[in-house]
Structure formats: C-alpha cells, structure tokens
C-alpha cells in the first residue's frame with residue numbers, strides 16, 4: 488500500500504543523516520509507514536475493508552480460511568499445563584528457563600487446564616494420581632494434545648512392573664508424541680513440541 | 693537409657709504382656725510384647741517411660757508370622773525405643789495405637805494397605821498411597837509383580 492495520499496506532503500522527513508557511534512547510519516525510509524497509516528485512515532479504506540471482510544466471511548463459511556488460520560495460530564501458541572510429576576519435571580522447568588527458552592516457540596505454561604491445549608505428562612504417573620490426570624485432561628478445552636515426556640510416561644520406565652505405577656500414560660489418555668529418555672534433555676522436549684507442531688500442521692487442529 | 697532401665701521402669705509401672713527386652717542397634721531397647729496387651733501397654737510406655745512421640749509404625753511379612761513394630765522417641769532421654777509384636781500369619785491384627793499416639797493414624801493406614809495388618813478400632817482405616825478399591829497388599833511376600841500386559845486398566849470416571 489504505497490499509494491501516495493494527500494497526507495504524504497505533511498509527513499516530516501527525518502534529518503538527512505543520523506550519526507551513530509559506529510559512524511553514519513543508513514536512513515530508514517520512514518515515510519512508508521506514515522503513508523500506510525494515513526491511507527488506512529482515509530475514506531477509501533472503508534469500502535475496501537468491507538469487501539475484504541465479506542470475502543473472509545464467505546471463505547470462512549466454506550471452511551477454507553479460518554481452519555488454516557486457526558491451525559497456524561494454534562500450533563504456534565501451544566499452552567502446556569504447568570504441572571510437574573517427577574524428575575522429568577525438572578527438565579521441563581529447565582526448558583522454560585533462560586537457557587532453552589521454550590517461549591520463543593510460543594509455548595507458555597499456564598496454571599489452569601482451562602487455558603491449556605497441551606498436556607505434557609512429565610514424570611511417573613501413579614495409580615493414585617491417575618484420576619487427577621484424567622480430570623485435568625478433561626478440563627482442557629478442545630482441541631488438545633498430549634505429550635508423554637520420558638520413559639515413565641511412555642511406558643512406566645524403571646517402575647514398569649511396580650505395584651503403584653501406571654505402565655504408560657497412554658492407558659489413561661490419548662498420546663500424540665512420545666519422548667524417550669530418562670530424563671529427556673530440554674532439547675528433546677523442544678524437539679517433541681516441534682514434532683507436535685508438524686503433526687498439527689498435517690492433521691489439522 | 694539401657695535395656696535394664698527399661699526393664700525396671702516397665703516392671704515398676706506393672707506393664708502387662710512383656711515377652712522380652714533386648715539391646716538393639718540404635719535404640720534404647722527392643723521390647724517384644726504380646727499383641728493382646730497392646731491397649732494396656734501403650735499408655736504405660738508413653739507416660740511412665742516418657743516416650744510421648746511415635747515416630748513410625750511398620751509391618752513385616754516373615755512368611756510364617758507377621759511383625760508389627762513401633763518406634764517411639766523420648767525428648768528428655770534423647771533416645772528411641774522399639775516396640776514389636778509377632779502376629780498371626782493367617783489373620784494379622786492388633787489394637788490401634790492411634791488412641792494413645794494420634795500420629796499412628798496414617799502410619800497404620802500405610803501398614804494396613806501395604807502389608808495387610810488389620811488395626812482394630814482404627815478411626816479411619818482407608819487407603820493412603822494406593823487408590824480406593826485397590827485389591828492387594830503389595831508388600832506381602834505372596835504378592836506377585838504384574839506384567840503390564842496382564843493389567844486390566846479400570847479407570848473410575850471423575
């Protein structure tokens with residue numbers, strides 16, 4: 488949108504050169520954004536926007552537009568539930584710390600299952616806590632995904648035959664991605680999340 | 693405090709059902725008692741011997757018998773005392789200690805659910821570490837570890 492509007496004339500150009508600590512900096516052509524803003528404000532924009540919006544609504548009705556957008560937005564902002572079960576939770580915590588910073592992938596742990604679409608089962612699930620896990624899963628709104636992090640969540644791990652441990656969380660909830668390791672490193676968790684994103688891209692939200 | 697002191701004090705208080713008093717590693721003495729005398733013995737140990745704090749209750753399956761033991765602590769004497777009783781292998785049961793030491797409550801729940809010792813007149817004998825409705829006593833020698841494939845998973849809907 489670089490249509491020169493009447494407002495262009497009123498845009499004050501910045502000074503000819505900006506001298507920074509490293510010498511002269513190239514001038515950013517800043518008028519463009521001003522022009523865009525002025526154009527947006529102009530009356531011509533309103534019919535244009537109406538037209539675009541009605542096209543959106545039409546495409547949405549046919550299921551063409553919103554689904555991909557929803558899929559794109561959903562897979563790039565997975566909100567896992569902030570809960571820790573066992574030692575894997577330490578690596579889970581590390582993945583969200585400064586060093587690995589999972590938030591750069593849009594993954595932000597939330598404290599309420601109502602705000603989450605991803606359940607990362609990060610540790611040993613005992614029979615005592617199994618009902619709570621299912622309750623948390625069912626409190627999450629659709630669409631939702633589950634990552635089994637570590638050997639314990641995947642298949643019981645070192646406690647596979649123990650009397651108190653669920654041998655694999657897939658006995659309780661449907662699992663989308665399994666991450667091996669005891670515990671998996673934070674990189675492995677990030678890899679699992681990216682694989683889940685790829686899975687959502689393929690399967691749809 | 694040594695086993696002789698324990699013997700003298702118990703005798704002075706007229707403690708019933710004492711079978712033997714021996715030295716034992718890390719505690720003042722190990723007192724074996726008859727389980728039917730438990731209700732009378734516990735308050736004597738608490739008040740006359742001065743062991744007001746019950747640290748733990750545990751059970752062991754020795755195949756031919758069960759053993760239940762109580763570890764009690766005395767703050768002035770800075771020592772533990774071990775009380776233990778042999779129970780019948782068929783139907784192990786003993787009177788609860790929670791009327792005397794309230795901290796026995798959860799310990800007895802644990803000993804009941806894992807080892808299968810019945811504590812008579814316990815105020816609230818429910819599962820502690822396992823979910824409600826769990827059928828086994830997993831620390832009994834007869835308990836077989838399952839293969840996960842044999843497991844029938846029944847999940848109560850919450």
Ligand code: SF4
Nearest residue numbers: 574637638639669670
């Ligand atoms: S997989 Fe290993 S590190 Fe993870 S919860 Fe199980 S025992 Fe702990």
